[in-house]
Amino acid sequence: MTKSQFLSGDKAAIDEFIDRFDVFLFDCDGVLWSGDHLYEKVPETLEMLRSKGKQLVFVTNNSTKSRADYKKKFDKLGIPAENEVFGSSYSAAVYIARILKLPAPKNKVFVLGESGVEQELESEGVPFIGGTDPAFRRDMQPEDFDNISNGSMLDPDVGIVLTGLDFHSNYLKTAIAFQYLQRGAEYLATNIDSTLPMSHTLFPGAGSSGAGLTKAIGREPLSLGKPSQAMMDAVEGKFKFDRSRTCMVGDRMNTDIQFGIDGKLGGTLAVLTGVSKKEDFLTEGAPTVPMAYLNALGDLLG
Amino acid sequence: MTKSQFLSGDKAAIDEFIDRFDVFLFDCDGVLWSGDHLYEKVPETLEMLRSKGKQLVFVTNNSTKSRADYKKKFDKLGIPAENEVFGSSYSAAVYIARILKLPAPKNKVFVLGESGVEQELESEGVPFIGGTDPAFRRDMQPEDFDNISNGSMLDPDVGIVLTGLDFHSNYLKTAIAFQYLQRGAEYLATNIDSTLPMSHTLFPGAGSSGAGLTKAIGREPLSLGKPSQAMMDAVEGKFKFDRSRTCMVGDRMNTDIQFGIDGKLGGTLAVLTGVSKKEDFLTEGAPTVPMAYLNALGDLLG
Numbered sequence: 001m002t003k004s005q006f007l008s009g010d011k012a013a014i015d016e017f018i019d020r021f022d023v024f025l026f027d028c029d030g031v032l033w034s035g036d037h038l039y040e041k042v043p044e045t046l047e048m049l050r051s052k053g054k055q056l057v058f059v060t061n062n063s064t065k066s067r068a069d070y071k072k073k074f075d076k077l078g079i080p081a082e083n084e085v086f087g088s089s090y091s092a093a094v095y096i097a098r099i100l101k102l103p104a105p106k107n108k109v110f111v112l113g114e115s116g117v118e119q120e121l122e123s124e125g126v127p128f129i130g131g132t133d134p135a136f137r138r139d140m141q142p143e144d145f146d147n148i149s150n151g152s153m154l155d156p157d158v159g160i161v162l163t164g165l166d167f168h169s170n171y172l173k174t175a176i177a178f179q180y181l182q183r184g185a186e187y188l189a190t191n192i193d194s195t196l197p198m199s200h201t202l203f204p205g206a207g208s209s210g211a212g213l214t215k216a217i218g219r220e221p222l223s224l225g226k227p228s229q230a231m232m233d234a235v236e237g238k239f240k241f242d243r244s245r246t247c248m249v250g251d252r253m254n255t256d257i258q259f260g261i262d263g264k265l266g267g268t269l270a271v272l273t274g275v276s277k278k279e280d281f282l283t284e285g286a287p288t289v290p291m292a293y294l295n296a297l298g299d300l301l302g
Numbered sequence: 303m304t305k306s307q308f309l310s311g312d313k314a315a316i317d318e319f320i321d322r323f324d325v326f327l328f329d330c331d332g333v334l335w336s337g338d339h340l341y342e343k344v345p346e347t348l349e350m351l352r353s354k355g356k357q358l359v360f361v362t363n364n365s366t367k368s369r370a371d372y373k374k375k376f377d378k379l380g381i382p383a384e385n386e387v388f389g390s391s392y393s394a395a396v397y398i399a400r401i402l403k404l405p406a407p408k409n410k411v412f413v414l415g416e417s418g419v420e421q422e423l424e425s426e427g428v429p430f431i432g433g434t435d436p437a438f439r440r441d442m443q444p445e446d447f448d449n450i451s452n453g454s455m456l457d458p459d460v461g462i463v464l465t466g467l468d469f470h471s472n473y474l475k476t477a478i479a480f481q482y483l484q485r486g487a488e489y490l491a492t493n494i495d496s497t498l499p500m501s502h503t504l505f506p507g508a509g510s511s512g513a514g515l516t517k518a519i520g521r522e523p524l525s526l527g528k529p530s531q532a533m534m535d536a537v538e539g540k541f542k543f544d545r546s547r548t549c550m551v552g553d554r555m556n557t558d559i560q561f562g563i564d565g566k567l568g569g570t571l572a573v574l575t576g577v578s579k580k581e582d583f584l585t586e587g588a589p590t591v592p593m594a595y596l597n598a599l600g601d602l603l604g
């Protein structure tokens with residue numbers, strides 16, 4: 001069984017670990033902060049890594065924010081992050097625009113999600129409907145059943161359904177998206193995290209707000225967030241790095257750490273400030289084991 | 303491989319089939335009607351069975367209607383059905399009140415569903431919150447995260463979360479239900495049908511509107527609808543019948559027909575007017591095969 005190395009408090013082991021990598025990919029929620037609460041010594045830790053010449057990339061599954069939104073959050077919390085943020089909404093937009101490339105006008109996206117998704121689709125020139133449009137934020141009416149069924153409420157150009165974390169999910173949007181899927185639309189998700197850590201507990205995540213559609217159609221979407229390697233390829237395409245000299249830092253075994261392992265990165269580093277507990281990877285037979293772990297990211301300061 | 307007998311047009315086979323049973327359990331949506339569209343010759347077929355002395359029971363997974371609501375629907379469509387309707391909301395209410403029997407006051411139910419669930423809980427004297435209460439039909443606000451987490455928005459007496467088909471599902475209700483489950487509440491569902499046949503197509507069903515919660519908590523609810531045998535036991539407890547002389551009639555293999563097979567009924571009869579197609583059970587290796595099938599229920603008239 002692979003054993004994870006505990007680094008907190010072991011200055012020599014920490015220095016040796018850091019020296020093995022040129023690039024650190026960071027998850028954000030649960031690693032740098034929880035909601036608006038920044039964890040202790042995070043800015044100093046990131047600054048220490050920069051001072052050693054390391055490249056930092058912030059890889060987040062949170063689809064409600066665009067890269068621009070994230071930049072504002074980093075600024076507010078006092079962390080420099082110039083063009084270093086890569087979110088799952090951007091990942092999905094890049095996939096749709098540059099890889100899937102459905103022929104216009106049938107490349108329109110029906111969005112189940114918040115403005116982060118919309119902003120990133122716009123940045124890649126992808127047409128979309130749904131999303132934050134108030135017209136879809138209403139109760140299902142009896143006549144909607146017929147009008148969805150006969151197509152009069154549908155846009156014939158929609159060729160893709162994209163789901164992300166949606167704080168305004170409802171039956172109407174799910175029913176419309178379901179009908180697009182029944183008519184053959186591609187089924188994508190920014191990410192499928194089951195939960196969202198907030199306010200010291202767990203709330204429904206993107207995988208939860210999209211689960212109704214998944215259950216109805218009977219198959220999973222292609223996820224463009226961690227641990228999907230479509231996201232790793234996109235991150236590598238943008239930032240260029242030697243995977244053997246790259247380390248993924250995260251709090252979730254089944255997204256962050258699996259993302260690094262599947263991507264054949266040189267290392268993975270877990271922190272215990274988020275979702276996964278050390279029992280999750282120290283137990284015999286644990287499916288995902290990080291190379292090393294810390295109580296908190298700030299422990300890297302030694 | 304078990305072969306299903308095709309009865310439509312074969313008068314002798316139909317008569318022989320009918321003679322084997324004293325009791326017929328009917329699914330409703332997809333068998334008797336689709337939405338408000340009654341299928342051809344349904345009242346005459348039911349009347350023919352009654353004239354032969356058969357007992358009829360209407361066993362439906364539709365949780366949005368109470369038995370009283372269903373009675374109104376039968377009346378409107380011209381089908382007599384006095385105390386013969388057994389719905390999944392009633393099944394859930396009976397389970398909570400007579401089997402689960404949590405000690406008061408910790409037996410309060412948080413409902414994700416429509417008024418059918420509420421009416422049946424009331425009929426069994428079970429306290430509940432949520433459901434159709436307009437207070438829960440609103441957008442999630444930033445302060446809700448803290449107030450759900452610290453319990454100030456929760457009712458300490460809630461010991462059960464019950465999900466059914468909810469046309470007003472939203473993030474707020476799912477987040478609250480998820481918090482109750484994280485605190486140890488029992489997790490029940492009226493039924494977990496993935497889809498709802500309406501207007502000649504499929505819409506999200508109870509299993510879909512509850513799927514967000516299932517995904518977040520990472521386990522399935524105990525379902526009190528077909529094919530759960532908890533429902534069969536409740537139906538038998540109320541109507542008393544010889545299972546070997548009872549036939550389940552339905553349109554869905556994985557709910558209706560499986561319900562009859564698991565319940566060791568004397569027979570199962572599929573109709574092709576609903577969700578399942580004949581390829582679903584005539585194909586080699588099909589998981590659920592009915593004893594016999596008809597193009598439509600009206601074909602029983604010969």
